[in-house]
Structure formats: C-alpha cells, structure tokens
Amino acid sequence: xxxxxxxxxxxxxxxxxxxxxxxxxxxxxxxxxxxxxxxxxxxxxxxxxxxxxxxxxxxxxxxxxxxxxxxxxxxxxxxxxxxxxxxxxxxxxxxxxxxxxxxxxxxxxxxxxxxxxxxxxxxxxxxxxxxxxxxxxxxxxxxxxxxxxxxxxxxxxxxxxxxxxxxxxxxxxxxxxxxxxxxxxxxxxxxxxxxxxxxxxxxxxxxxxxxxxxxxxxxxxxxxxxxxxxxxxxxxxxxxxxxxxxxxxxxxxxxxxxxxxxxxxxxxxxxxxxxxxxxxxxxxxxxxxxxxxxxxxxxxxxxxxxxxxxxxxxxxxxxxxxxxxxxxxxxxxxxxxxxxxxxxxxxxxxxxxxxxxxxxxxxxxxxxxxxxxxxxxxxxxxxxxxxxxxxxxxxxxxxxxxxxxxxxxxxxxxxxxxxxxxxxxxxxxxxxxxxxxxxxxxxxxxxxxxxxxxxxxxxxxxxxxxxxxxxxxxxxxxxxxxxxxxxxxxxxxxxxxxxxxxxxxxxxxxxxxxxxxxxxxxxxxxxxxxxxxxxxxxxxxxxxxxxxxxxxxxxxxxxxxxxxxxxxxxxxxxxxxxxxxxxxxxxxxxxxxxxxxxxxxxxxxxxxxxxxxxxxxxxxxxxxxxxxxxxxxxxxxxxxxxxxxxxxxxxxxxxxxxxxxxxxxxxxxxxxxxxxxxxxxxxxxxxxxxxxxxxxxxxxxxxxxxxxxxxxxxxxxxxxxxxxxxxxxxxxxxxxx
Numbered sequence: 001x002x003x004x005x006x007x008x009x010x011x012x013x014x015x016x017x018x019x020x021x022x023x024x025x026x027x028x029x030x031x032x033x034x035x036x037x038x039x040x041x042x043x044x045x046x047x048x049x050x051x052x053x054x055x056x057x058x059x060x061x062x063x064x065x066x067x068x069x070x071x072x073x074x075x076x077x078x079x080x081x082x083x084x085x086x087x088x089x090x091x092x093x094x095x096x097x098x099x100x101x102x103x104x105x106x107x108x109x110x111x112x113x114x115x116x117x118x119x120x121x122x123x124x125x126x127x128x129x130x131x132x133x134x135x136x137x138x139x140x141x142x143x144x145x146x147x148x149x150x151x152x153x154x155x156x157x158x159x160x161x162x163x164x165x166x167x168x169x170x171x172x173x174x175x176x177x178x179x180x181x182x183x184x185x186x187x188x189x190x191x192x193x194x195x196x197x198x199x200x201x202x203x204x205x206x207x208x209x210x211x212x213x214x215x216x217x218x219x220x221x222x223x224x225x226x227x228x229x230x231x232x233x234x235x236x237x238x239x240x241x242x243x244x245x246x247x248x249x250x251x252x253x254x255x256x257x258x259x260x261x262x263x264x265x266x267x268x269x270x271x272x273x274x275x276x277x278x279x280x281x282x283x284x285x286x287x288x289x290x291x292x293x294x295x296x297x298x299x300x301x302x303x304x305x306x307x308x309x310x311x312x313x314x315x316x317x318x319x320x321x322x323x324x325x326x327x328x329x330x331x332x333x334x335x336x337x338x339x340x341x342x343x344x345x346x347x348x349x350x351x352x353x354x355x356x357x358x359x360x361x362x363x364x365x366x367x368x369x370x371x372x373x374x375x376x377x378x379x380x381x382x383x384x385x386x387x388x389x390x391x392x393x394x395x396x397x398x399x400x401x402x403x404x405x406x407x408x409x410x411x412x413x414x415x416x417x418x419x420x421x422x423x424x425x426x427x428x429x430x431x432x433x434x435x436x437x438x439x440x441x442x443x444x445x446x447x448x449x450x451x452x453x454x455x456x457x458x459x460x461x462x463x464x465x466x467x468x469x470x471x472x473x474x475x476x477x478x479x480x481x482x483x484x485x486x487x488x489x490x491x492x493x494x495x496x497x498x499x500x501x502x503x504x505x506x507x508x509x510x511x512x513x514x515x516x517x518x519x520x521x522x523x524x525x526x527x528x529x530x531x532x533x534x535x536x537x538x539x540x541x542x543x544x545x546x547x548x549x550x551x552x553x554x555x556x557x558x559x560x561x562x563x564x565x566x567x568x569x570x571x572x573x574x575x576x577x578x579x580x581x582x583x584x585x586x587x588x589x590x591x592x593x594x595x596x597x598x599x600x601x602x603x604x605x606x607x608x609x610x611x612x613x614x615x616x617x618x619x620x621x622x623x624x625x626x627x628x629x630x631x632x633x634x635x636x637x638x639x640x641x642x643x644x645x646x647x648x649x650x651x652x653x654x655x656x657x658x659x660x661x662x663x664x665x666x667x668x669x670x671x672x673x674x675x676x677x678x679x680x681x682x683x684x685x686x687x688x689x690x691x692x693x694x695x696x697x698x699x700x701x702x703x704x705x706x707x708x709x710x711x712x713x714x715x716x717x718x719x720x721x722x723x724x725x726x727x728x729x730x731x732x733x734x735x736x737x
Contacts, residue, residue: 025074029066032312033059039339040308043301047256054256061260065267066313073273073314076166080275080316086122086171086344086486087381089556092547093122093173093488095388098152101491101521105153109161114526116168118494119547122486123165124173124278126389128152132184134508135247138389138518139175140280141182145265155272162273173276173320176266179284180248188249192235201258202249203241203287204233210289211239218243218293223436225511243284243293253285253302263309270314277310278320279303279342282333295329303333303341318343320383326395327372334380344486347373347382352392354476355444355451358428359418361591363573367564368400370575373484374562381558382485386476387451387493391433391443391514409440416442419451427453427469429499431513447517448493449473454535455498470496470535472724474542475588479726481550482575482586484558490517494543495525495536549608549728552620555584567597572721585729589721599719605729610712619730 019027033040044055085091094115102108105128115123127139130147139149148154162172181188190198205211211230218229221244230239231246241250251258266277282303286296303321310317321333321342327349335341353369373382394415398408417423419430430446449455453469473496480487500519503509529540550556555577565574571591577584585605589595599605608616714729721727 021071025066029063029312032315033062036308036311040305043305043308044256047254047259047298047301047305051256054260058256058260058263061264062267062309062312065264065271069271069314072163072166073271073316076275077314077316082315086318087558089553089558090551091122091486092119092551093124093383093486094118094120094491094494095124095126095385095488096491096521097126097389097518098128100518104151105148105157105161109157109164112164112168112170115170118489119544119551120489121168121170122173122276122488123170124276124488127175127177128158129177131182132247135182135245137245137248138512138514140177141180141245141248142177143182143184144186145262146268158274159272162275166273171275172273173278174269174274175278175280176269177280178251178262179281180242180244180250183247183249185249191240191249192233194236197257199236199238200255201252203252204236205230205239208239211241214241214287214289214293217291222434223439223441224434241287244281250287251285252287253298254287259302259305263306266306267309267313270310270317275316276318276320276344278322279306280322282321282342283323283325283329295325295332300332300335300341304335304339307335307341320344320346322346324348324390324393324395326397327369331376331380337377337379340379344381344383347384347483347485348393349395349397350382350483351385351388352395354386354479355392355419356394356396356415357573357590358451358472358476359415359423359426362404362570363588363590364404364570365397365400366573368397370483370562371564374564378484378559382483383488384480384483384485385488385490386480387446387448387490387517388488389490389514389518391445393443394441412441416444419444419446421456427456427465429453429455431499431516433513445513445516447497447499448476448490449496449539450499450517452476454496458498458535466535468724470538471722473539474546475590475724475726477543478546478586478728479573479588481546481556482577482584482728484560484562484577489543492519492521494540495522495529496539497522497525545609549616549620553582553584553730554580555582555730567595569595569597571595572597583731585731586726587719587721587729588726589723592723594723595721596718597721599714599716599729601716601731603716603731605714605731607712607714608728608730609726612712615712 040059041055044058045051048054096108098105098108102111108125127142128148129139129142130144130149131137131139131141132143135141146155148158165172183192187198187201191202191204208230215229220227220229226242226245229241229243231242232238233240242248243250251262253259269277283294283299285302286298287293288296303319307319310319319342321344323330323333323345325348330345330349333342333345350366350369350373353366357363357366394412396411398406398411401408401411414423416430416432418426419428420432421427421429428446429450430444433443433445435442444451452473454466454473457466457469477489477493497519499516501516502519503512503515506515509515525536528534528536531537532541554560557579560577560579563576565576565585565587567574567587569591571589571593572595573588573590574597575586575588577586585599585601587597606615606619608619611619714727719727
C-alpha cells in the first residue's frame with residue numbers, strides 16, 4: 001500500500017470514529033439500500049407498472065422502519081447477518097401455541113428455562129396477533145397486524161419475550177399471514193361499508209360472472225369445511241374472494257398499497273424482536289384468472305422484494321416459506337444462490353413420506369425422496385419436522401409409487417386407515433381432516449406419540465407394545481435429527497404427549513380435527529421427564545442425548561456430504577454423512593421384525609447410542625490433541641466402570657505428546673469390546689460394567705451379560721437392528737480434521 005493510500009485510509013477510519021451513532025446508522029442504511037436499489041426498483045416497477053410514487057413511499061417506509069429499530073436489535077443484526085447460524089448442527093427448533101403451552105406470552109417467558117432444557121435455540125410461536133374468537137382459524141384470520149391478541153398479552157410482552165430469548169441465544173419465529181385478513185380487519189370493515197379504496201385491497205366483484213370464470217381452475221383448500229373460493233358480502237352487495245374460509249378475505253397484491261402496508265406490518269414484527277418470519281400460504285398471494293392461483297411468477301418477485309426489504313432494515317432476519325406443494329413447485333422458492341428468496345422452506349414431502357413409511361414399512365419411496373434432497377445445492381436449507389400444528393396431506397410421488405402397483409386414491413385410503421387405527425393390527429390413533437369422500441381424499445391429524453401407537457399401548461396396558469411404540473417414536477426423532485437442515489420439535493413431542501380429544505366438546509373447535517394435536521401442554525406429564533422408567537422420561541432423556549450428540553459432532557452440520565446407503569432391505573433406511581474427517585452411518589428399521597444388515601466399512605465404528613457414557617463423553621468433548629502415555633489403557637479401564645472422571649484423568653496423564661483423541665477412542669473401544677466379551681462368557685462376573693446406553697434405558701447402568709454382549713464397537717460384517725429401532729455409527733473419528 002502506498003503512503004498516500006495509507007493516509008487516505010487512516011483519514012477515512014478516523015472520520016468514521018468521529019461519527020455519531022445516528023450518523024453511523026444513517027450511513028449503514030444508505031449503504032444497504034444502495035447495494036440492492038437497482039434490483040429493488042426494477043422488480044417493484046415491473047410489478048406495479050412504473051408507479052414511481054408508490055416506490056418512493058416504499059423506500060421511505062423502509063427508512064422509517066430502520067430508524068425505529070432499537071440499538072439492541074441493530075447489534076443483534078450485526079451478530080447474525082450472514083453468519084449462517086441456523087445451518088449448524090447445534091440448531092434445534094420447537095413450535096408451540098402460546099395459550100396451550102403457558103397461557104400468555106409472559107407465561108412463555110417464565111418457562112424459558114424448560115425450553116433451554118430441551119436444547120432448543122429456535123422458538124416458533126404460532127399465530128398470536130389479534131383475531132376474532134370463533135372465526136380465527138387458529139390465529140390465521142388476523143384482524144390487526146399491529147396488535148397481539150389481548151388474551152395472550154401485548155406487543156410490549158412480545159418484545160420483552162424476544163429480548164429475554166436473545167439473551168439466551170434463542171431466535172424467535174412468528175407467522176406472518178400474507179394471503180388474507182380477517183373480515184373484521186379495519187380494511188375489510190371499510191370495504192364492507194362501500195369504501196372503493198378499501199375494496200381495491202381485496203378482490204370484489206359486482207356479480208358472479210367473473211368468480212365463475214375463476215372457479216373451474218382453483219382447487220378448494222378446505223373442500224368439506226369451506227368449499228368454493230368466493231363469498232357473497234351482503235353489506236357491500238358484492239362477491240369477495242375467499243380461498244380459505246369465508247371470513248378470510250384474500251388480499252390483492254396487484255395493488256402496491258397492499259404490498260407496501262403488508263411489508264411494513266412484517267417489518268414491525270421484526271422490530272419487536274422476531275428473527276424468523278414464516279410466510280404463511282405464500283404460493284397463493286398472486287391471483288390470475290384461468291389459473292389455479294398458485295405459484296404465479298409474480299409471487300417470486302414479491303418474495304424477493306421482501307428479502308431485499310429485510311436485508312435493508314433487519315438483515316439478521318430469516319424468511320421461512322410455507323410451501324405445501326410437490327417438490328418441483330417447492331424448490332423455486334429458494335430462488336437462486338445469486339438472488340435468494342426464502343432462507344428456509346418446510347420439508348413437507350419428506351415429512352409426509354416418513355409417515356407413509358411408518359404405515360407401509362417400505363423405505364423405497366423415502367430413499368427416493370431423500371436422494372432428491374441430497375442432490376440440491378447445500379445453500380438450500382430445509383426445516384424438517386415430524387408433526388406440526390397442521391394436518392398431514394398425502395402429496396407423495398405417485399409416479400414413483402406406480403411402479404410398485406400403488407394407485408393414488410386407494411393408497412391414500414390405506415395410509416389414512418392405517419394411521420387412524422382402522423387397518424387391522426394398526427396401533428396408530430389419528431383422525432381425518434377434511435374427509436372428501438367424493439374425491440376419495442382426506443388429510444390426517446394426531447400427535448407423533450399417538451400415531452406411533454403409544455396412546456393405544458398405554459390404553460391397553462400392554463408393556464411390550466409400549467416398549468416398541470416408544471422405540472418407534474425415538475427412532476423417528478433420530479431420523480429427524482439425522483436430516484440436513486433445521487429440525488423442529490412440536491411442543492409435547494419431547495415427552496410423548498398423546499392426542500387431546502377435549503376439542504370434541506368445544507363448539508368453536510369441534511369441526512376442526514387439527515385441535516386433536518393442538519391441546520394443552522401437560523405440565524404434570526413434563527414433571528416426569530427425568531424418570532427413565534416413565535414414557536415421558538424415556539423419550540425426553542433419549543432425545544436430550546440425541547440432541548447433545550448432534551450438536552457436538554461435525555458430521556451433523558448442514559455442509560456435510562449425504563448419501564443413501566443400500567442396506568439390502570426394503571425395511572431399513574440407511575443414510576451416510578461425512579464432514580471434516582467424520583463419517584456417520586445411520587440405520588433405521590421401519591419394519592416389524594428385527595433385521596440383519598451387511599455393513600461394509602474399512603474399519604470399526606463406534607455405536608453412539610451403545611457406547612459407555614465415559615467414552616461417549618470423551619468423543620463429544622472435542623479435545624483436539626491429547627498428551628497421554630498409556631492414556632488409551634487408562635480410558636479403557638475407566639470406561640469399564642463408566643467412570644467419566646477416570647477418563648479425564650487418564651487423558652490428562654502421560655508424557656508423550658501428539659496422541660490424537662481418535663487413537664484414544666480406538667484403543668478404548670477395543671478394550672471395552674474385550675470387557676464385554678469377557679463378561680458375556682462369565683470371565684468378568686461381578687464387574688459392574690456399563691456397555692449399553694440404549695433407547696430402552698437411556699441413562700441406566702447395564703450389567704446383564706446378555707446386554708453387555710451388544711458390543712458398542714461395530715466391526716465390518718453383519719449388524720443387527722431391532723424392529724422400530726436405529727443405530728448411529730461413528731466411523732473414522734478424527735478430532736484433528
């Protein structure tokens with residue numbers, strides 16, 4: 001660098017040091033806006049026919065929302081922007097209804113310690129903005145985007161909760177209902193009274209001629225509970241578009257005033273501490289006659305504009321797209337690497353295919369679906385889940401299934417029959433949602449535990465059935481955690497909460513079977529979470545172990561290479577993951593019978609769920625280099641008695657430097673295998689050796705020789721997997737990679 005250039009640089013740096021806080025914030029705003037201005041204006045003017053006045057209002061609104069953002073949130077943005085924090089294996093989400101979980105926002109704040117205990121650092125609060133009781137669609141009919149439902153608290157309470165979450169490094173997600181408002185929204189009230197500007201925010205028609213031209217092309221969202229896509233508004237004497245429920249009026253995004261005001265409403269939520277904005281029903285937001293009014297090209301322009309707006313005002317914000325469509329229609333919502341749209345999308349097809357696999361016990365469709373996901377750019381991040389607040393729709397790849405003789409309507413009926421318990425021998429207990437008998441189509445509701453069969457097993461008092469249904473529940477969660485992306489638990493699943501049938505007695509909810517899995521969180525059951533002899537404790541403690549393993553090992557990072565392992569069995573799914581010198585082999589037995597799978601590796605693997613706690617603790621410690629002469633023997637001896645302190649001491653002693661943790665673990669696991677073999681033959685009778693931490697007894701100490709025979713070191717050859725169980729096998733552990 002020349003002296004002149006250096007002096008200029010120093011002067012610029014010095015000048016910036018003299019900036020006031022306000023000047024710095026103004027400069028940052030100008031720089032961010034300038035970086036995307038050309039693209040933003042081009043997209044906006046293309047959508048809105050070069051309406052310069054509307055665009056000028058839009059950019060001034062961005063400036064105003066940026067100025068209103070607190071200093072603490074600006075600092076939070078600096079920490080989060082471009083960090084990719086959500087792609088780490090340490091990210092774990094939880095989705096909950098405020099009223100069901102803790103009554104109010106303040107109640108949630110008081111229970112943050114429980115959320116932390118679950119290992120959660122991504123909290124999704126279901127819709128909580130003001131909506132009319134009795135016609136709220138679970139909060140998705142918003143009557144005021146600037147106010148929290150007073151039954152749950154206030155906007156100040158929301159800001160207080162998000163502030164406390166941020167102190168605990170927990171990000172907060174909130175739904176943003178873009179497609180429609182409640183018919184009691186201020187705009188709707190004015191439209192009903194005849195205000196033409198307000199009516200222009202929606203789709204109003206003087207008669208049924210135009211609506212009748214739309215109808216043949218638009219599938220019903222709720223074919224049994226809300227058939228049709230238009231509703232007569234008697235007060236206005238006109239027809240209004242209502243693609244969801246009659247009290248949810250579709251917004252007209254061809255009107256720039258709508259887009260400007262809705263973008264401001266979204267940014268206002270971000271200014272109250274919301275980190276992830278869930279764009280509800282985003283494919284529906286642009287309407288065109290003669291089409292199904294889904295996935296129109298303009299939708300992608302609107303989402304890209306939202307992404308740019310957030311990048312200017314609150315760049316730490318993520319956009320989560322709710323796109324419940326087949327894979328080919330989902331992927332475009334990521335945008336491109338150069339011009340991204342949504343940061344994350346729901347992995348809805350994998351979720352539905354998972355429950356298909358539970359019913360059929362055949363993993364071939366799931367292998368096919370995962371192969372598609374693994375072929376996508378790693379920049380694309382999916383939000384993975386087993387259950388959510390919504391129903392399960394059977395949007396499967398029926399072209400693929402056809403080669404096995406599956407016919408779509410009949411196959412959907414089988415899936416619904418199995419998962420509602422109507423199929424002979426099925427332990428599942430779900431309920432149908434929007435059962436369209438004319439079309440032979442229905443969706444499914446129920447909690448993970450009830451769909452796995454836990455509810456039926458407990459009702460019948462069948463301990464053997466309870467054992468394998470709990471095992472199935474845990475296996476599904478292990479599969480969830482094995483996928484790349486962000487895993488999200490549905491509140492209650494961490495303790496195996498079963499269906500809540502009390503909604504049948506509620507006149508406001510009895511017609512919506514989704515409330516079967518939206519019930520009150522049972523704190524009395526959560527109190528049992530530390531007792532491994534209970535269903536709640538068995539699931540909770542094992543999930544905590546799985547979550548801890550996932551958070552510690554690089555193989556679970558979203559940057560990992562992933563592939564399908566050919567297990568030779570249509571009942572066993574095999575997934576491989578590799579990152580930074582670590583290879584994980586994950587096997588999941590969806591079948592009703594035990595399976596023996598041929599494992600071809602070039603060396604032994606450590607079974608992460610069967611390894612003695614002391615060895616597992618050493619593996620997860622992340623130590624990069626050990627100074628230890630004879631440490632391997634010390635670790636092995638300490639591991640034989642499950643002595644974590646002994647492991648630490650063995651690792652710390654010795655004079656020879658440069659022994660990697662990988663070598664320690666290899667030697668220790670070899671020794672542990674020898675102990676197990678000796679115990680199995682009775683040679684080590686009376687030795688209290690912990691060699692099995694299983695899903696049946698997550699933290700118990702095993703001394704039974706039969707259990708000890710289940711070696712935590714898995715060598716190449718045949719590997720045994722119980723029915724409805726899984727194995728996580730760590731291969732070639734290299735802490736220095």
